Amino acid sequence: MTDRPDYARLFRLDDRRAVVVGAGSGIGRESALALAAHGAQVVCADRDLAAAEETADLGEGMTTYRLDVLDGEAVRNAADELGVVDVLVYTAATNVRKRVLDYADDEFDRVVDLNLRAAFDLVRAFGPGMADRGRGSIIAFSSIRSMTVEPGQGVYAATKAGLVQLLRAAAAELGPRGVRLNAIAPGVVETPLTAPIRAVPEWADAYASKSALGRWSRPDELAGAVVYLASDASSFVTGTQLVVDGGWTAIDGRYTPPM
Template identity: 40%
Template structure:
């Protein structure tokens, strides 16, 4: 076998079905494009049907096999119905990317119960609910890959986002715990922890010259990340190339967590 053929099989996702939450824009859309480019059929999930259709049409125009699923990760009934429909309508789910997440900023001493509850419901509870719905089929088939999307804030704190950091720190331990429970069934659970990337949600920070100067000075690679630079990590963890990688959090951060 030629080395290119071997690598293609190792990293290829042909015949796989991937379900991605929070995939109508930003990092979720980038993950969808990456997995689809590696050969997977991809179901993109999100709360807003119009946004999902626009994202799906963009991906389909590029030649990818895409379906849409309206899903509210905070609502168990919505989750269970969306996962069941995706598996019945497309195929059993081989790859799950738990990307849906929100941010709320405020000094911790003034942070409201409502904002705390909303943030945890999406960032932490949603990962549990969607994974619980998907993993039952993976356990029955004795295979599967779950990728939780964490953050550099899982290991580094900043003022005004303590609840967000707490939710992402919890994802690290939830990832390890899932691996500990489900690894025996051939299911791998890992996390990707992005650093600071140029996305729609970060547009204000990118435009803030003071913040950008601080960030690029703080990051060894001296720049923001580009969303395309998450593609390799996602394909790796989803593919057979990572067949013995389980319970890990892969930081994709330009080195910001490696230096003081």
């Protein structure tokens, strides 16, 4: 009979090193703070180093690293320079809210590059080291838009659906070497990315009413999912998408926004 796990430490991350990409604000900031609170040594990575430093000042023993994920060489260098990484969290994303037929080429490239290509580069850069060590958890943020869309969200939704499939494929390939990859799919969250929506009362109220809980979520309400997927509590969870949407997809929320 195997030894019973110490359930009191199921979510502890002591002696593990986590890199949070996008730690300068929003979900990334709260993820970094939550991981540190559970014992992880956290590197707050962000293109805006000053914002990353603000995050680091809020927690214990956190360090910072300037990283522009749109620079593939910089991503590869980060994997080399940061050394042993047990947990990688990627939160950065962007959106251009336009109907598909109105999209310009550069707008398409901007959304795809940050939401999908950068995630691909991060997995390729940090995955090998984790595989060599036989342990690792890579967590990226998708969206409810990977499953359900609305007018003006087509390209964003395509990148988020693509991200989920990318992580599933990598989970299948790296699973035998001890690396887990999962996505977290939020609903509507109060972040800088959604500020333009919240500035329109009708739009903001409509989104709030579309979830079962009747409100927007806060960035800190996603942090628990990050800790779970980073820890041994999810040791048999890989290649999946954890939906944290306040019941939005359960009740099939729909709103056609102004464009």
